[in-house]
Amino acid sequence: MTSVFTQMRQRLLPKIQAPPEWGIEPVPATQRVLSGLDYAILWGDLGIGLLVMLAGTFLVPALGLGDAMLAIVIGSALGCFLLALVGVIGGQTAVPTMVLLRPILGVRGSYVASALNVLQLMGWTIFEFIVMGFAADALSRALFGVSSLPLWTAVFAGIVILMGLGGPLAVVREWMRKFAVWAVLLITLWLTFNLLTQHSIVELWHKRGAGGLPFWVAVDLVIAMPISWLPLVADYNRFARQAKHAFAGTFIGYFIANVWFYALGALVLLTAQITQEPKGFVSAIALSGGWLALLILVVHETDNAWADLYSTAVSTQNVFPRVKQRWLIIGIGLLAYLIAVLIDITQYEFFLFLIGSFFVPLFGVLVADYFIVQRRNYRVDELQRGAAGSYWYRSGFNVPNLLVWLVGVVVYHITNPGTLDATLVKGWAQMMPPALTAWGGSLPSFIAACALTVLVGLVTKGNQRG
Numbered sequence: 001m002t003s004v005f006t007q008m009r010q011r012l013l014p015k016i017q018a019p020p021e022w023g024i025e026p027v028p029a030t031q032r033v034l035s036g037l038d039y040a041i042l043w044g045d046l047g048i049g050l051l052v053m054l055a056g057t058f059l060v061p062a063l064g065l066g067d068a069m070l071a072i073v074i075g076s077a078l079g080c081f082l083l084a085l086v087g088v089i090g091g092q093t094a095v096p097t098m099v100l101l102r103p104i105l106g107v108r109g110s111y112v113a114s115a116l117n118v119l120q121l122m123g124w125t126i127f128e129f130i131v132m133g134f135a136a137d138a139l140s141r142a143l144f145g146v147s148s149l150p151l152w153t154a155v156f157a158g159i160v161i162l163m164g165l166g167g168p169l170a171v172v173r174e175w176m177r178k179f180a181v182w183a184v185l186l187i188t189l190w191l192t193f194n195l196l197t198q199h200s201i202v203e204l205w206h207k208r209g210a211g212g213l214p215f216w217v218a219v220d221l222v223i224a225m226p227i228s229w230l231p232l233v234a235d236y237n238r239f240a241r242q243a244k245h246a247f248a249g250t251f252i253g254y255f256i257a258n259v260w261f262y263a264l265g266a267l268v269l270l271t272a273q274i275t276q277e278p279k280g281f282v283s284a285i286a287l288s289g290g291w292l293a294l295l296i297l298v299v300h301e302t303d304n305a306w307a308d309l310y311s312t313a314v315s316t317q318n319v320f321p322r323v324k325q326r327w328l329i330i331g332i333g334l335l336a337y338l339i340a341v342l343i344d345i346t347q348y349e350f351f352l353f354l355i356g357s358f359f360v361p362l363f364g365v366l367v368a369d370y371f372i373v374q375r376r377n378y379r380v381d382e383l384q385r386g387a388a389g390s391y392w393y394r395s396g397f398n399v400p401n402l403l404v405w406l407v408g409v410v411v412y413h414i415t416n417p418g419t420l421d422a423t424l425v426k427g428w429a430q431m432m433p434p435a436l437t438a439w440g441g442s443l444p445s446f447i448a449a450c451a452l453t454v455l456v457g458l459v460t461k462g463n464q465r466g
């Protein structure tokens with residue numbers, strides 16, 4: 001009897017294992033086991049979330065529903081293609097994303113990107129904790145008449161920390177593939193059905209937008225979500241059995257999820273007439289799909305928070321490789337919880353734009369250097385070496401590419417000036433000619449970074465290395 005119970009428990013419950021001890025070193029061939037289907041599930045799962053829906057609310061009513069949907073499809077296609085492309089580099093080199101930046105920025109130059117990545121991943125983890133805490137507290141008040149926001153936030157923070165300790169292979173194969181993605185898929189279908197049948201979508205489709213949000217700036221907002229995963233993608237795609245299958249799974253999985261949930265967010269805002277505040281937002285979801293739908297979405301949100309937390313630890317190891325991953329996960333998770341109970345989410349929209357302004361041009365440099373300049377010829381054995389390695393350059397910095405990255409960031413804020421105008425430099429948007437802001441920030445900054453990287457590669461003829 002005990003043996004039967006043990007076998008059932010092993011089949012039904014996710015297996016918890018210690019995180020990989022190779023840290024930022026190349027994943028051994030025996031651990032590169034994830035298939036294209038695994039990546040479709042992984043990135044489809046990570047593309048699903050309450051924060052994605054919340055981001056969709058920022059598109060309307062400034063845009064009409066038709067224009068919002070077009071922006072969602074275009075932004076998702078562009079962002080997911082770049083996400084999958086960077087994932088290919090991770091699959092072929094088997095190292096984390098921040099380590100991949102050593103050839104283009106230098107070993108110490110990659111620390112700059114790591115610091116920015118840790119900052120933004122901490123922000124994402126905190127946002128996830130806040131949304132899960134608000135939603136769970138709303139459920140608790142509605143069902144039991146009990147409210148304790150710090151307690152519920154602590155519960156989900158604890159779950160996320162345990163998932164981080166489990167490691168990617170355990171979470172993807174034992175949790176996401178067997179349970180999480182199917183449960184949330186059913187609930188999402190139910191929520192979509194309710195929204196489409198309880199409201200006149202045709203009427204909403206033909207209603208004009210209120211204005212105030214240029215179309216390509218809206219595309220920037222959609223691109224920001226897959227772009228926010230760029231600094232993480234190789235952390236997971238380095239476990240790929242074949243890089244080309246991981247590319248297809250990553251693109252398809254995240255594209256479908258991103259389009260679907262941005263659209264749901266826009267529909268929820270238009271039909272419920274709410275603001276983007278978390279309390280009103282989670283209440284609207286409960287009214288649209290029921291409390292069970294909200295409960296499953298809240299539980300599922302732990303997957304996104306897990307990826308943010310795990311990759312925060314991996315990015316930190318790029319700078320401090322000797323620190324144990326498990327202690328980083330526990331420490332960073334506890335810190336994120338403490339901040340989550342003290343911070344609000346009112347600057348979420350500008351946070352998304354700020355992420356794009358740094359990482360769109362940075363990965364433009366990486367894509368151009370890897371696929372065009374170096375022709376997929378990164379020396380993986382040199383990535384782990386310091387001052388004696390090929391990627392040390394001058395005192396650890398590849399100055400030409402760091403300047404290219406800076407130019408790309410500047411181009412982003414010239415062509416999409418709203419972020420600086422609203423946060424740091426008042427009046428910045430009025431200083432920019434309208435002709436420069438028609439295409440948003442993502443496409444111009446990415447193209448500029450790619451072109452300048454190729455130009456630098458032609459001028460130096462690849463002789464910088466070493």
